[in-house]
Amino acid sequence: MIARMATTVGPLSESDIAEARTLVNDVDDDNRPAPENIPARNESVPNIFNAAWGHSGSCNRKKTGPRDYKPRLEFGNNESMPTVLKIFESFFFQSFIKNVIIPATNQTMPGNRPLTYGEFLVFIGLWLLMATIVGPERRDYWSTKPIDMFEGAPFRLSHYMSRARFELILRHLSFTDKQAPPLLDRFWQVRPMISAWNDNMSRVFSPGWICCLDESMSTWINQYTCPGFMFVPRKPWPFGNEYHTICCGISGILFAMELVEGKDQPRQLRNEEDNFGKTVGLLLRLTRSLWGSARVLVLDSGFCVLKGLIELAKKGVYGSALIKKRKYWPKYIRGDEIKDHFKDMPVGSVDSIGGNLDGIDFDVFCMKEPDYVMMLMSTYGTNIRMGEHKNRDGVEAFQYPEVVHNHYQYRHQIDDHNNKRHQPISLEVTWATKTWENRVFAYLLATTEVNCNLASSFFIGEPPLPSLSFRKELARELLLNPYFNRNVATDERPKRKRTCCEHTFTTLRAYTKWQGSDIIPSSSIYPQRMCKGKHRKVRTYCSCSPGVVMCEECYAQHKLEIDAPGRSPQLAIRLHHRGGKIQEEVHPDLVLFAILKSLNEMTNPSFGYEPEWLQETLGLAVFHEDGCMQPTKE
Structure with missing residues (x-):
């Protein structure tokens, strides 16, 4: 079911989304509020806003006198x-x-x-x-x-x-x-790799003055083989791993990421930043390389937590987040009162109301749209209009305020990066694994x-x-x-196997076993596998065919096929233990051709064949000299 929905072209239907919710353990829903915005029972939220609407005209960020940084790439002394x-x-x-x-x-x-x-x-x-x-x-x-x-x-x-x-x-x-x-950690093999990638990007790349933070998806279908498997209905690739990513708004280069571990995250590895809250901790971790730089961070409604913007401002990072009601208004935000304030205003009207939380000033910038009021919480910016003139319903022409302009200008950078990664051909899909x-x-x-x-x-x-x-x-x-x-x-390119290569009947060493054609360590002293002829379990093989397990009978058959190329496989000779006999009629020439070349191996006492038995059974006149048997006649 998930595989079918994962290959569906276009957005999923409501019925598919509802069914996927019942199949997947972890769902990132666009309508689910951030944990910090869910009010506790009987919680009384104080009013932290100023009494009057309007902006002072002073930008908190510009007070520090920062420049609008350009992206920079470090190449050492080159x-x-x-x-x-x-x-x-x-x-x-x-x-x-x-x-x-x-x-x-x-x-x-x-x-x-x-x-x-x-x-x-x-x-x-x-x-x-x-x-x-x-x-x-x-x-x-x-x-x-x-x-x-x-x-x-x-x-x-x-x-x-x-x-x-x-x-x-x-x-x-x-x-x-x-x-x-020792603890159950399904991410232990990849966590150092992701951390190394982030550390490397922080050394070689310095982003511009404004950045964008959003989610990215890496596709995967089987939730039972994918740690941190998520279903994100709003994404073009809704199944797989979700990453929180941040990129430069000027160049579009993505420079930090965090894999969403979800319910698979070990409790022993909780991050200390999560003491501020799940969303606040995420913002602090991903912006660590930006601390103290007075850069600006553009956030969508999924990260709209006022406490997060305040903590970022304490670290020297300014930001704005789109305000959206997800069952509840974000904590401290009086959304219904704001909508009432703009009720009779014309489209394009702009106003703001300031407030203070933990000693940090912030503003809620608002703009009247035809059918809703756009609201952005921000720790920087003014009501000064900038950018190109925008039309609404073909009638009103106006400019956006600074914070709204930056939001529209840079909010799509992560989505653009994801589109370039997935389209037109996804490397992740090509690397089928x-x-x-x-x-x-x-x-x-x-x-x-x-x-x-x-x-x-x-x-x-x-x-x-x-x-x-x-x-x-x-x-x-x-x-x-x-x-x-x-x-x-x-x-060192592998060459085609030749029929004249050396054949030695070999036994695996103790505490080793086969993995494909490779010999690897084994916890058992003498692990055995069924021979290719399905006769019994053994540890022997021919030196020309690593990984192919052969008993004595399989080895004789193998020698016959190698030494008599082109012969029909139905003419195979099967030699059994002492007291056995040849079970098939074979051409005498074929018997001589195969047996005379394999005679030394077949007379090894460990195989259980004796010269007298071969002479009596095959009718060959042979003599024994230093453990070898040689023919005395053609």
Whole structure:
């Protein structure tokens, strides 16, 4: 049911929303009030507003004398014009990749060529390049068939990395070098990665004077495999993980995020800022890098908590939030009285009323619309009108007040960023995975890609590129990055197996087991698996086929198939333990061809076959010399 609704084009119907509410444990409803705005029983809220309407004409923010900061990107001592690759490396926590992701991944794939930083960039570039096309399956990009305009992928990736190597890296990709904590924490593998991304952005990027805070979604369908699974009906991608994000209003670059853990958040890991309230704590955490800068924060009605704006003002951050009645008016706001004040005023009328909470002055700026009164609580701004003239019903022409103008001008920045990430082809959807941690990494990668596109346009001065055009350009620079030794990768491409390779009947060491074709540690001393012939459970295999478990009979069959290529599989020879016999009639030449090459292995005493038994059963004249059996006649 959720899968069907997740692929629905356009907004969900009311019946779908109602049914989804019954299926999902955690719902972020647009009509649900913020926790701080829910009145306690018998609570008496004091009147903190001034007695008279009107504004003093003095802006709290401008009293501090700040400048209107421009966005800034730090490149260290590199004074040359940054390339797309350099911008990507700056934004995508390079030190965390080198110090955590790559060592942790190498630790999970012992015995293989170690993953390097340059090769990891190629791995990312391959994902970006595959996300420029919809339709082909992943294996089609490594197909050996000629390129066909009507079938498969339009290009091949084997020149940059073999499919076996790509799948190996993907299978062992790890994002933390920590051990699982003793408490139940479903986010322990991704929490350090998200924190590292935020820390890196705070070092390399400084936003402009105004920022926007809103929600973003990372799509996922199965709520049982997704920690923090949320249903957000108002979003184009309503199912998956919800992130609270903040971006620069001038450049559009997203520079901080917080994963909404919801009911899955461990109680032992509660944030100390939550003592102020859930919404207030969120605002304080996401704006930490802005404290003391006198920047402005634009908020929608979901974050309309007056206490939050007051606490931000104490930290040197000014903000405004849209006031909306969600079952209750926000705490301290007398919404019905404000509506009555504007009842007989013409469309476009503006007024404000001031107040004071915890020693911090604030204002509620209001503007009359044709069918409602727009209200914004703010700790900065005046009633001075600015911006272009706006028409209402084709009759009235007027300018917005400063706070209203900023709200309309910058409120959509997060939504624009999300649209660039999802459209026209979503990297997160292209990276189809059942491993939730990979989806979090894909979300960070997609966010960084959009940031790089915005930064290239804003800082380098190039015209903004369409999303897919920029994705191809970024993929090209990652695939051709200067850190990757392509000679090593070319020399170590897996070669086709040859029938003349060495075959040794081998037993697994103690405390080891198979995972695919890899040998990994085991908690059991002698774990066994059913052989490929379904005869019994064993620990033996042929050296040419790692991961394929074979008993003695399977090994004899395997040798016959390898040493007699092209022979019918119905001519297989099945040798049994002492006292057994050949159960099928076979051509004598085939018997000699297969048995004479396998004779040494078959006479190993541990298998239970003796030379006399082979001579009597097969009718071969043989002699024994130093443990070997050799034919005495053709």
